[in-house]
Amino acid sequence: MKLYIQRKTKLICLILLFITVKQAGSQTIVLENQMVPLRIGNHPEWLNFSNAPQRELKIVFECTQNPTQKTLSLRQEDVKQKWLLQLNGKELGNLNIDENPMITYWAVPPDCLNNGQNSLLIEPADTTIDDIRIGNISLIDQPLLQLLSQGKVEISVTDGDNGYLVPARITVVGKDGALQPLAAPTDRYLATRTGCIYTGTGKVTFGLPAGVYTIYANHGFEYGVDSVKIVVKSGEILSKKLVISREVSTEGWISTDTHIHTNYYAGDGDATLMERAITIAGEGIELPVLTDHNVKSNLDSIANLLGMKKYYTPIVGFEYTTPLGHFNVFPVTIHTPVPDNHVKSWNDVADNLQKSDKPEITILNHALDNHNNFRPFDSKYHISCAGTDLRDWKFPAIAMEVINSSAQLTDYMRLYEEWFGMMNRGYNLTPVGASDSHTVSRYLVGQGRTYIKTKDTNPDKIEIKEAVKNFKDGKVMVSFGLLTEMVVDTKYGPGELVPSTSKELMVSVRVMGPGWTTANRIVLYANGIKIREDAILNGSGPGIKYFKTWKIPRPKYDVFLVAIAEGPGGNKPFWPVPKPYQNTSSSWIPRVFGSTGAIWIDGDGDGQHTSAYMYARKLIEVSKGNISNLIEKLTSYDAAVAIQVAAILQEQGDILSSPEVSKAIKKSTPMTKSGFKKFIAEYKISKTSR
Ligand SMILES: [Zn+2]
Ligand SMILES: [Zn+2]
Numbered sequence: 001m002k003l004y005i006q007r008k009t010k011l012i013c014l015i016l017l018f019i020t021v022k023q024a025g026s027q028t029i030v031l032e033n034q035m036v037p038l039r040i041g042n043h044p045e046w047l048n049f050s051n052a053p054q055r056e057l058k059i060v061f062e063c064t065q066n067p068t069q070k071t072l073s074l075r076q077e078d079v080k081q082k083w084l085l086q087l088n089g090k091e092l093g094n095l096n097i098d099e100n101p102m103i104t105y106w107a108v109p110p111d112c113l114n115n116g117q118n119s120l121l122i123e124p125a126d127t128t129i130d131d132i133r134i135g136n137i138s139l140i141d142q143p144l145l146q147l148l149s150q151g152k153v154e155i156s157v158t159d160g161d162n163g164y165l166v167p168a169r170i171t172v173v174g175k176d177g178a179l180q181p182l183a184a185p186t187d188r189y190l191a192t193r194t195g196c197i198y199t200g201t202g203k204v205t206f207g208l209p210a211g212v213y214t215i216y217a218n219h220g221f222e223y224g225v226d227s228v229k230i231v232v233k234s235g236e237i238l239s240k241k242l243v244i245s246r247e248v249s250t251e252g253w254i255s256t257d258t259h260i261h262t263n264y265y266a267g268d269g270d271a272t273l274m275e276r277a278i279t280i281a282g283e284g285i286e287l288p289v290l291t292d293h294n295v296k297s298n299l300d301s302i303a304n305l306l307g308m309k310k311y312y313t314p315i316v317g318f319e320y321t322t323p324l325g326h327f328n329v330f331p332v333t334i335h336t337p338v339p340d341n342h343v344k345s346w347n348d349v350a351d352n353l354q355k356s357d358k359p360e361i362t363i364l365n366h367a368l369d370n371h372n373n374f375r376p377f378d379s380k381y382h383i384s385c386a387g388t389d390l391r392d393w394k395f396p397a398i399a400m401e402v403i404n405s406s407a408q409l410t411d412y413m414r415l416y417e418e419w420f421g422m423m424n425r426g427y428n429l430t431p432v433g434a435s436d437s438h439t440v441s442r443y444l445v446g447q448g449r450t451y452i453k454t455k456d457t458n459p460d461k462i463e464i465k466e467a468v469k470n471f472k473d474g475k476v477m478v479s480f481g482l483l484t485e486m487v488v489d490t491k492y493g494p495g496e497l498v499p500s501t502s503k504e505l506m507v508s509v510r511v512m513g514p515g516w517t518t519a520n521r522i523v524l525y526a527n528g529i530k531i532r533e534d535a536i537l538n539g540s541g542p543g544i545k546y547f548k549t550w551k552i553p554r555p556k557y558d559v560f561l562v563a564i565a566e567g568p569g570g571n572k573p574f575w576p577v578p579k580p581y582q583n584t585s586s587s588w589i590p591r592v593f594g595s596t597g598a599i600w601i602d603g604d605g606d607g608q609h610t611s612a613y614m615y616a617r618k619l620i621e622v623s624k625g626n627i628s629n630l631i632e633k634l635t636s637y638d639a640a641v642a643i644q645v646a647a648i649l650q651e652q653g654d655i656l657s658s659p660e661v662s663k664a665i666k667k668s669t670p671m672t673k674s675g676f677k678k679f680i681a682e683y684k685i686s687k688t689s690r
Pocket of ligand 1: 319326365366
């Protein structure tokens, strides 16, 4: 009997509670309706942030005690460091470390609020510089899970070309464009974050608070995007079919991301191995290389288990993470141990790898980023324009990243300049685009990517041998939102030598991309020196954005040609361009770009490609110490060869500032002058920074 009464009382309580919730369902207390800039540090991280932002935000408000859970909602932008959120001295959590604008929800536990005065505090829990915006803060009279399941949305994404469901990324933003929290089921075919669900099956049903939203569906760089605006009502299920189609034809080329992390082994990321299997399929990468820090991870069995294996051919690799830089190596076997990483020079890097895995491919990663107080291409010991290293280390890689989309540079061209310098020094390096993604949504896997010329009929049966060989040979294109193809004399592409004997070279350039990126400029480089430039006027459509054939006079000596297209990096919530990782300026313009690999022109007709460095050595040899003779011989060459001559003269003894050299330079061509000037300026900077 007693039990019965108790039960009955409980039931009544529940009913009462339900009524209260229902009555208060729309009750929302707005605590701050503006966006407030906050700053860690004394100087701006970004110029477009208010001049005198405060360090913390404290809001004092009147309220009544809460017998049940409520939800605090806020909008955050540009959060890079740790910020703490406290309500009446109680920690609610840290803001999401994610630069993308997003709404975040925080459960306010029962009895956390006081009758009368309450205070909300958002303050830094770090000392590293960070400019953020925080605001649109409100207290919603509903428990978090209940709020997130007010309405339901059922989405399917199909490929418009064949009608099949396709793995995709679903992005959900609210009225003002911020990523929206949602409630997706725990499902091994899904990878879910705020405002983002990757679905391996092309289908998903998830909960949302009542409201107005835009939903996007996409499938990486080669596909278009579909979107739909929806109004979610409490208690209703909305069903939407989204259709996306291929917009960029990449026949004969396979997409690879050679720099992918999981949190399973890397520890510092948030994507599990299972989520990686899904996100790689969702972003359309056909040859993924897992490269965790000094650990080998194998995607094969999990991809198989999840049915994702049909979309790609995974390769085992690792990021050889040393105090002297990071190197991605593959293909390797899963069972051999990763070599000792306590290296004393780059010679050890090459030796250690040769002693253990003998990987065919070693890539120098993020050459201009500082890790453990070491920058691989720091001006202290590396002369960028000449590709020379003052430490006398053997360069241990056959490729280098020219775009690492998670660790972007303030000026994306800087890594290309480094690559050009290395090529002119005689290192025939393959340029690489990679993502270095450690996360599901903050940084997209496959955003920076490389296309390798390889048979691409079955993405699950890619000939790894062929792909590795072509990668080593430089038969690649680098993509970050655009793709630039170049063919010389109607048939020669990246990694090939053009044996042309005609007076003119026919250089055909084609820029491609999906309808959601725009190209507005194309530049052609020979030995890293700009020789042609064109504005792209109608570069916003899907597919081919630009096509042109340049006729250029055939050089009398060998050069390598590279074309780079670029465009504005617009604000796409499903493909956000991350802000620079270690920014060197507080202003920055987001860009998309795509480049070709290097095409060698056999200008001297000897059947092989000769670098600027080799020409410089020959010229010095035949001049037999006669400086004015040597400088005069440079008349027939470009600034790249002049830079190499300057670098060798400097290495042979510090004679660049001698009167003899200065006198000869005065009488030289503008190309020679600019080459010497550039080398001397960089060498001076290097010397003073040591
Ligand atoms: Zn790294
Ligand atoms: Zn990495």
